Amino acid sequence: MDARCGGRARGFRWGIGLLLLELPLLAGASARTTNFVVEASSTEVARQIAERAEACRRDIAVAWLGQELPNWPRPCPIRVQLTRGEAGGLTSFGFHLGRVTDQSMKVEGRLERILASAIPHEVTHTIFAAYLGGPMPRWADEGASLLSEDERELARHDQIVADLFQRRGEFPLARLFVMEEYPTDLMGFYGQGYSISRFLIEIGGRPRFLRFVRDAQRQDWDAATQAHYSLGDVRELERAWLAWCRVGGRSHASVALALGDQARPTAPADRRSPAP
Ligand SMILES: [Zn+2]
Numbered sequence: 001m002d003a004r005c006g007g008r009a010r011g012f013r014w015g016i017g018l019l020l021l022e023l024p025l026l027a028g029a030s031a032r033t034t035n036f037v038v039e040a041s042s043t044e045v046a047r048q049i050a051e052r053a054e055a056c057r058r059d060i061a062v063a064w065l066g067q068e069l070p071n072w073p074r075p076c077p078i079r080v081q082l083t084r085g086e087a088g089g090l091t092s093f094g095f096h097l098g099r100v101t102d103q104s105m106k107v108e109g110r111l112e113r114i115l116a117s118a119i120p121h122e123v124t125h126t127i128f129a130a131y132l133g134g135p136m137p138r139w140a141d142e143g144a145s146l147l148s149e150d151e152r153e154l155a156r157h158d159q160i161v162a163d164l165f166q167r168r169g170e171f172p173l174a175r176l177f178v179m180e181e182y183p184t185d186l187m188g189f190y191g192q193g194y195s196i197s198r199f200l201i202e203i204g205g206r207p208r209f210l211r212f213v214r215d216a217q218r219q220d221w222d223a224a225t226q227a228h229y230s231l232g233d234v235r236e237l238e239r240a241w242l243a244w245c246r247v248g249g250r251s252h253a254s255v256a257l258a259l260g261d262q263a264r265p266t267a268p269a270d271r272r273s274p275a276p
Contacts, residue, residue, distance in 0.1 A: 035072050040080035045111060049080055052115050056123040060148055064127055064206045076126065078105040080114065087113035089122040098133035100126075120148035131210055132217075139176050140213045143193025147201070160191035165245065173238040177221045199241045204229060 030039045031046035033054040040046035053076075061069045087109030094102040103126060107118040124145040128136045135141075146157055164170055169188045171179070176192060183189050200209050208228055216224035222233040231237045 032075060035075050036078055037075040038078045038080060041082055045080060045082065048111070049078060049107070049114065049119060052119050053078060053123055056120045056148070057126070060120065060124050061127050061130075064124075064210060065131060066207055069127065069130055074102075076103050076105060078107060081106075081108040082111055082114075083108055085109055087116075087118035089118040091122045091125045093125075093129045093135075095129075095134050100129050100133065103129065116150040117153050120150075121145045124148040128210070132214055134217075137177060137213060137217070138179060138182075139189070139193035140197060140209075142190050143195070143197035144201070144209065146190070146194045147197065157191055157194045160187055161195045161245075164188045164191050164195075173241070174221070174234045177216070177234065195245065196241055199244050200229070202244075203240075 028039060028041040029043040029046050030037060031043060031050040032038075033050045035057055036050045036053045038046040038050040038053070040049060058068050061067065085108070087107065089105065089107040091103065091105045093100055105122050105126075107114050107122060109118060122145075124147075125141060128141055128144070146153065169185055170192050171183070171189070173196065176189075176196070179189070197209065200212065204212070212224050212228040215227060225231050225234055225237050229237065231240060
């Protein structure tokens with residue numbers, strides 16, 4: 001499984017690489033933390049990215065799972081290519097018997113954008129992979145990982161979602177949830193995944209969102225919608241999401257995962273929600 005995420009457009013897995021088709025092998029410096037080993041053009045860059053990845057791994061796991069992940073048996077390699085462009089990333093996974101067997105990451109872009117955007121995003125993919133032990137549905141993997149990024153990226157995706165509705169480009173949720181192939185309108189696809197992820201997290205918190213996605217893969221989306229959100233089915237969920245969008249759900253402030261303060265929206269929302 002690959003999670004492929006470009007700076008201006010994002011994709012993941014099974015063949016859509018937008019910016020990062022292949023990075024050249026870097027013969028630079030490296031830095032190591034408990035769970036990451038980073039190869040970059042200088043030791044200082046490698047150190048900054050390794051420490052950022054380690055902090056994101058801890059904070060994002062707590063936000064989504066309520067606890068930190070155990071240390072990985074092998075550090076996740078990260079290859080870094082500094083450019084003058086926007087940040088992008090690619091994370092690849094292997095799974096076997098419900099567990100991650102290998103993972104690796106590549107990031108590129110300006111250093112400050114890598115630290116603010118690409119590393120939190122890519123590390124979120126590793127948290128989801130560890131939780132599910134297998135591939136996450138595309139809309140959820142990408143849409144929810146976007147929530148780890150900084151205000152600039154969230155604002156950009158808010159605009160993408162606004163544009164999507166203006167041109168009535170959204171997919172019915174029943175279709176979006178099971179899409180395995182990327183549509184032509186890739187940005188709209190990511191934007192809609194981001195919007196519905198934000199809505200579900202706002203009404204139920206992050207841990208519930210993950211349980212919803214996990215159970216939907218085991219059963220079906222209607223049953224998981226009933227179990228976790230007390231809505232009749234996916235069509236009812238869709239009506240609620242669209243109503244939320246109409247009353248200003250595009251404002252991302254309420255659910256943004258500002259690292260260091262990430263657990264704040266989760267607990268109250270979980271307490272309000274009726275389902276376990
Ligand atoms: Zn991604």
